[in-house]
Amino acid sequence: MELYQQQLTLRAFPRGFHLITDEINRCLSPIQHWNSGICQVFIQHTSASLTINENADPTVRQDFEMYFNKAVPENDPDYRHDDEGPDDMPAHIKASLMGASLIIPIRNGRLALGTWQGIYLCEHRNRGGNRKLLITAWGQ
Amino acid sequence: MELYQQQLTLRAFPRGFHLITDEINRCLSPIQHWNSGICQVFIQHTSASLTINENADPTVRQDFEMYFNKAVPENDPDYRHDDEGPDDMPAHIKASLMGASLIIPIRNGRLALGTWQGIYLCEHRNRGGNRKLLITAWGQ
């Protein structure tokens, strides 16, 4: 079994949910000869996160942004960590609801995503800037 | 270290939370000679998900269904993705709250779940149909 690891810096995305499946696939081209394996995508931040969801209709990603803004409201007077702006503490909470890590199986050298599955970057800050990912895959 | 991968198609479950620990264990019988390792269970869908929770009292699963229906309501007029019925967009959101992937350590050839831990299929659609899982394990 081999191990492969590569860093990937994403350009700054606006606040919201964004498909990054193509960016991840490009990182995996050196291992497309693998028969089977696993890939982890890890985001090294606490106010952006990763999830897998519908890859076709852009309104799904808009509805994600709408929903999470309602579910994790800004300006709750009970927040104590509010020095970095009203979007900061909600961003931390959203990041933990989604998680910092995705694990995706590999089959025949490709991510074994379902037909409708895509990889989302979830940018929870108004100005999150570049985001650093670390991609680790193991397989044979 | 060996790598093992197997597809598993679950029969159609009704909307709700369902214990599938036995179905997963059956897939792992070829690797029960492993001393230690890891197993990933991945669901190739965006409106059903997986989680680990209490394996004994069925009312826990009923309370999960009750809670998530309140937390992610149907028929929010702000949803834009509503062509596939009122249960569709909430199903996508619930799927991301839970996640598409479980990772469970293996010890002495068995999933090292705690005493009260079981694997749930979370079926978020009214008629989700069969669900495809991909199980990948690595160990020795």
Next chain:
Amino acid sequence: MELYQQQLTLRAFPRGFHLITDEINRCLSPIQHWNSGICQVFIQHTSASLTINENADPTVRQDFEMYFNKAVPENDPDYRHDDEGPDDMPAHIKASLMGASLIIPIRNGRLALGTWQGIYLCEHRNRGGNRKLLITAWGQ
């Protein structure tokens, strides 16, 4: 590629969110000669969980506790699983929102966490007691 597995029993923490990065790092000292790899931290319970979030300001952890107590209220009369006290069923739900497992890449023998990332134990019970973790790492 090598596989490393170790059990870790955490002392009883009060209800809330607690940094345990140091405890996890101590378990990984036998593998600090690894160049690259992956580490899984798994909690064998259904009313406590794990997440990665901000490692510096304690008010972030206090805001997590405040937020999740609002988002998953106690004493909802619709709960059917209520024999073990008002904090029990909310604890199960919070545990699934966060998850039982963290996967963190390893680089140069250390967890490749971002600058601001720390590992949280999320104790959702009033008196959760000791919590058992199983740490599994693989790498080279």
